[in-house]
Amino acid sequence: MAAIEHTVLQLSTSPLSSLSAKVHPLVIFNICDCYVRRPDQSERVIGTLLGSVLPDGTVDIRNSYAVPHMSAEQVALDIEYHHNMLISHQKVNPKEVIVGWYSTGLGVTGGSALFHEFYSREAPNPVHLTVDTGFINGAGTIKAYVSVNLSLGDRQLAAQFQEIPLDLRMVEAERVGYDILKTPMVDKLPTDLEGMEASMERLLALIDDVYKYVDNVVEGRAEQDNTIGRFLFDTIASLPKLSPSAFDKLINDSLQDNLLLLYLSSITRTQLTLAEKLNTAAQVL
Amino acid sequence: MATPGARSFLQVAATEEVASPLRVVQIEGLVILKIIKHCKEFSPALVTGQLLGLDVGSVLEVTNCFPFPVREEDEEIEADGANYQLEMMRCLREVNVDNNTVGWYQSTLLGSFQTVELIETFMNYQENIRRCVCIIYDPLKSNQGVLALKALKLSDSFMDLYRTNNFTGEKLREKNLSWVDIFEEIPIKVSNSALISAFMTELEADTPVVQCDYDRLQLSTSPFLERNMEFLIECMDDLSMEQQKFQYYYRNLSRQQAQQQAWIQKRRVENMARKAAGDEPLPEEDPSNPVFKPLPEPSRLDSFLITNQISNYCNQINGVTGQSFSRLYLTKALHEN
Numbered sequence: 001m002a003a004i005e006h007t008v009l010q011l012s013t014s015p016l017s018s019l020s021a022k023v024h025p026l027v028i029f030n031i032c033d034c035y036v037r038r039p040d041q042s043e044r045v046i047g048t049l050l051g052s053v054l055p056d057g058t059v060d061i062r063n064s065y066a067v068p069h070m071s072a073e074q075v076a077l078d079i080e081y082h083h084n085m086l087i088s089h090q091k092v093n094p095k096e097v098i099v100g101w102y103s104t105g106l107g108v109t110g111g112s113a114l115f116h117e118f119y120s121r122e123a124p125n126p127v128h129l130t131v132d133t134g135f136i137n138g139a140g141t142i143k144a145y146v147s148v149n150l151s152l153g154d155r156q157l158a159a160q161f162q163e164i165p166l167d168l169r170m171v172e173a174e175r176v177g178y179d180i181l182k183t184p185m186v187d188k189l190p191t192d193l194e195g196m197e198a199s200m201e202r203l204l205a206l207i208d209d210v211y212k213y214v215d216n217v218v219e220g221r222a223e224q225d226n227t228i229g230r231f232l233f234d235t236i237a238s239l240p241k242l243s244p245s246a247f248d249k250l251i252n253d254s255l256q257d258n259l260l261l262l263y264l265s266s267i268t269r270t271q272l273t274l275a276e277k278l279n280t281a282a283q284v285l
Numbered sequence: 286m287a288t289p290g291a292r293s294f295l296q297v298a299a300t301e302e303v304a305s306p307l308r309v310v311q312i313e314g315l316v317i318l319k320i321i322k323h324c325k326e327f328s329p330a331l332v333t334g335q336l337l338g339l340d341v342g343s344v345l346e347v348t349n350c351f352p353f354p355v356r357e358e359d360e361e362i363e364a365d366g367a368n369y370q371l372e373m374m375r376c377l378r379e380v381n382v383d384n385n386t387v388g389w390y391q392s393t394l395l396g397s398f399q400t401v402e403l404i405e406t407f408m409n410y411q412e413n414i415r416r417c418v419c420i421i422y423d424p425l426k427s428n429q430g431v432l433a434l435k436a437l438k439l440s441d442s443f444m445d446l447y448r449t450n451n452f453t454g455e456k457l458r459e460k461n462l463s464w465v466d467i468f469e470e471i472p473i474k475v476s477n478s479a480l481i482s483a484f485m486t487e488l489e490a491d492t493p494v495v496q497c498d499y500d501r502l503q504l505s506t507s508p509f510l511e512r513n514m515e516f517l518i519e520c521m522d523d524l525s526m527e528q529q530k531f532q533y534y535y536r537n538l539s540r541q542q543a544q545q546q547a548w549i550q551k552r553r554v555e556n557m558a559r560k561a562a563g564d565e566p567l568p569e570e571d572p573s574n575p576v577f578k579p580l581p582e583p584s585r586l587d588s589f590l591i592t593n594q595i596s597n598y599c600n601q602i603n604g605v606t607g608q609s610f611s612r613l614y615l616t617k618a619l620h621e622n
Contacts, residue, residue, distance in 0.1 A: 029315040038380075
């Protein structure tokens, strides 16, 4: 409640305005897996986030584990379990430290403040991640918060959970291939050739799109955008400038090298089968 | 006298369940990501970890895993390692993760994983668990844009042979076992829970081209091929050493045979002389003579393993060169346009 004198409600901002968090896909997988396996009485899952703080202030969240807790009448966390898991994890990876904690369910509830206080004793400025596994808004929202102190003049009033930007780019998931991670069941891991085919199709689709766009612009059907034009120009200019003969020579040389390697490896394989037959053939005495 | 009912129960209890052969390993996306993360972080060092899951019929489900800390060469760390494992299993049990070990995973460097240690670890695991599998992940190959994940298990015939520790030529011919039969590769299926697939569908980036495409369409594969060739050459050297051992053995064997023949001839001549003189003929065989000592035949296990490795390298080279062909033709076509 505002006091009679006009004091300003201060929200300390500057050190946190540059704070953002980056989440690796493994963390989301872990959280979902723990949620699916939670004991029937608990409504949500609470756990610790591990990671590191990058030099530019971003919090890099790399790993996580669930911690048994009770959220019924009293709010309690199994601290010993949390410490045991932390020690075990750090045996493998000593660089990963506690950077915060997570809970499933949309929004921040009253009990979260206590958990947050506990975690702020474990790590400086912990990040609170909420993962909405119930898809309440029709979408799975993942948000990250830090605790900001609200002070009135000199007195500390309360702590507020303030949202920080969250980077959800999943580079590792892209590497593995979203198809493998998205579908409930993948029957076969794709081989090299299938992967190559898929990439080339995507490249072809991209080139088609660019072609259509340029056609549209030239015929006046679409507005021209200078930035896009510059990007296209840069892309085409990045092709190395070689005379056709030099380029042909380069390509042919590489082709020949590859053919040579292919030939060598096929010969080695045939030799192996032959040697095998000879080695285990009946001994001639 | 047991009643027919009780006897049939006894019979049922006595017959062992025939285990259905392992056909598929079903891994969860979570496990794949964990393995990738662990192996990548410590690459190029080789790391291992434990797989947890369930054994259901002909499918082995792997639902979780945890990494092992890097083991120092120290005696007391042995107990530490076991403690770590117990601790992790206990903690995971509390959050309802399957507590059942089904195997282990390890990272490898360009496919050089067929070693005697692998076989020994397999035998160790096989004693306690009925079915176990080893998952091999190659972080270097995965940089090319391919998910290099393999599930291996020792073939049963090889395991029996290994227990008797007898790798001579006749035994192998008997069982019709060649170097391809040592390891069996099992196809992998990936499964994800519905929740995680919902999340992933949502979090999927909208860009038309993804990171793995960048990896796959890279033109420079020569460092990878060079290392492959280096390993291949080293392996060929090892293989030629093994073959020299065999040659040496055969030469010794034939020399010994010649010596035996000569000795037998001498004995025969002696016997004829004795017969002429009316004495007892001496026996034709004399086990105490060093000429008759049987030479130990060198074990073929090492050469098999090396052969396996070589074939692996060859396959990899084939795969990569195949991909490079496509890339080179693509570049050529682009440039012409």
